[in-house]
Amino acid sequence: xxxxxxxxxxxxxxxxxxxxxxxxxxxxxxxxxxxxxxxxxxxxxxxxxxxxxxxxxxxxxxxxxxxxxxxxxxxxxxxxxxxxxxxxxxxxxxxxxxxxxxxxxxxxxxxxxxxxxxxxxxxxxxxxxxxxxxxxxxxxxxxxxxxxxxxxxxxxxxxxxxxxxxxxxxxxxxxxxxxxxxxxxxxxxxxxxxxxxxxxxxxxxxxxxxxxxxxxxxxxxxxxxxxxxxxxxxxxxxxxxxxxxxxxxxxxxxxxxxxxxxxxxxxxxxxxxxxxxxxxxxxxxxxxxxxxxxxxxxxxxxxxxxxxxxxxxxxxxxxxxxxxxxxxxxxxxxxxxxxxxxxxxxxxxxxxxxxxxxxxxxxxxxxxxxxxxxxxxxxxxxxxxxxxxxxxxxxxxxx
Ligand SMILES: Cc1cc2nc3c(=O)[nH]c(=O)nc-3n(C[C@H](O)[C@H](O)[C@H](O)COP(=O)(O)OP(=O)(O)OC[C@H]3O[C@@H](n4cnc5c(N)ncnc54)[C@H](O)[C@@H]3O)c2cc1C
Numbered sequence: 001x002x003x004x005x006x007x008x009x010x011x012x013x014x015x016x017x018x019x020x021x022x023x024x025x026x027x028x029x030x031x032x033x034x035x036x037x038x039x040x041x042x043x044x045x046x047x048x049x050x051x052x053x054x055x056x057x058x059x060x061x062x063x064x065x066x067x068x069x070x071x072x073x074x075x076x077x078x079x080x081x082x083x084x085x086x087x088x089x090x091x092x093x094x095x096x097x098x099x100x101x102x103x104x105x106x107x108x109x110x111x112x113x114x115x116x117x118x119x120x121x122x123x124x125x126x127x128x129x130x131x132x133x134x135x136x137x138x139x140x141x142x143x144x145x146x147x148x149x150x151x152x153x154x155x156x157x158x159x160x161x162x163x164x165x166x167x168x169x170x171x172x173x174x175x176x177x178x179x180x181x182x183x184x185x186x187x188x189x190x191x192x193x194x195x196x197x198x199x200x201x202x203x204x205x206x207x208x209x210x211x212x213x214x215x216x217x218x219x220x221x222x223x224x225x226x227x228x229x230x231x232x233x234x235x236x237x238x239x240x241x242x243x244x245x246x247x248x249x250x251x252x253x254x255x256x257x258x259x260x261x262x263x264x265x266x267x268x269x270x271x272x273x274x275x276x277x278x279x280x281x282x283x284x285x286x287x288x289x290x291x292x293x294x295x296x297x298x299x300x301x302x303x304x305x306x307x308x309x310x311x312x313x314x315x316x317x318x319x320x321x322x323x324x325x326x327x328x329x330x331x332x333x334x335x336x337x338x339x340x341x342x343x344x345x346x347x348x349x350x351x352x353x354x355x356x357x358x359x360x361x362x363x364x365x366x367x368x369x370x371x372x373x374x375x376x377x378x379x380x381x382x383x384x385x386x387x388x389x390x391x392x393x394x395x396x397x398x399x
Contacts, residue, residue: 085264195246
């Protein structure tokens with residue numbers, strides 16, 4: 001494995017850092033305030049303006065893998081995604097934010113030409129946003145075979161019923177599409193063939209966004225919401241890949257989506273560590289800078305070690321995805337999905353502690369950063385489920 005980034009990646013890193021310094025960091029606090037005040041049913045026009053600038057500079061859709069029409073491999077994208085991830089709202093500026101990137105990859109991989117024209121093109125253009133609706137309030141959704149929503153064929157249409165929650169992005173007025181998971185064949189003896197995925201326009205009759213769900217009290221963090229689907233009718237051509245193929249798509253979708261989250265978290269942990277260093281170097285307590293209190297120095301050192309470890313594992317997972325495919329890379333993807341959020345929680349928690357009271361208010365963004373990292377120990381599969389998978393793969397070696 002080559003540890004040096006290619007010249008192409010170094011150039012993109014420099015351009016992206018330049019963009020962050022010129023356009024993102026100076027407006028970081030202001031835009032965050034707009035997002036918080038606007039709430040989940042709103043969006044920032046300033047982000048829309050920045051999107052035009054990023055696109056004009058060619059810093060657009062960098063997430064799209066080379067194998068599927070993009071210009072970068074996963075390995076090349078990782079250090080760039082990390083830079084964007086340093087500010088929680090920044091990935092959207094580059095059209096590289098969740099859940100759109102995962103949804104776009106689904107459409108690229110599994111969409112028909114017609115589906116791509118209708119939904120993928122406006123998503124790649126950053127004109128609309130999208131939502132992934134799998135999790136349900138009524139069942140333990142970390143086991144996706146439990147999903148109960150129904151997708152029933154009726155002539156040339158499918159009729160959809162069910163209740164979803166934690167559907168990220170649904171209240172955003174720009175969100176126009178759900179990728180919806182439900183059961184087309186409840187009685188199939190193979191529980192992994194019961195589910196399908198289908199495209200549901202948000203404006204369909206019978207779709208109701210019931211309520212936004214604040215995450216750790218942050219109204220607009222991830223814009224998660226509860227949504228009701230009541231006798232929603234869509235044409236049969238909206239099915240993705242075919243009936244009973246929902247799990248197959250979920251595997252394809254969650255691989256890159258998970259790794260992108262981890263790449264962003266490394267950027268967030270880096271910025272939290274930077275903030276911890278800067279703040280503790282200038283605050284003096286009991287006769288010396290807080291940075292020189294042994295416990296702080298230890299935590300700074302340990303944070304650096306943890307970040308470097310996580311970065312290497314992210315790069316390895318990305319390298320495996322590029323070289324042997326997402327399926328064979330499943331252990332690495334699962335490992336990083338456990339390692340990165342836990343690392344980020346630890347580093348951000350130490351940064352909060354080092355800031356004293358200032359760590360838990362909004363001035364330094366650390367409380368939001370922590371909420372972001374903590375929720376990623378659950379979203380896209382809880383730690384325990386990934387550890388179970390890693391454990392089983394380990395045991396399999398000795399069968
Ligand atoms: C901020 C946020 C954003 C999200 N965005 C989306 C989205 O856009 N679309 C979407 O569909 N979903 C989304 N989710 C939902 C997320 O994927 C689910 O919350 C997750 O899969 C867990 O499902 P559950 O909440 O039903 O927990 P449950 O399945 O009820 O599990 C509860 C707990 O049980 C434990 N557990 C479960 N299985 C095992 C096991 N095998 N061994 C040991 N312990 C176990 C774990 O600790 C787990 O946290 C989001 C969640 C959050 C928090």
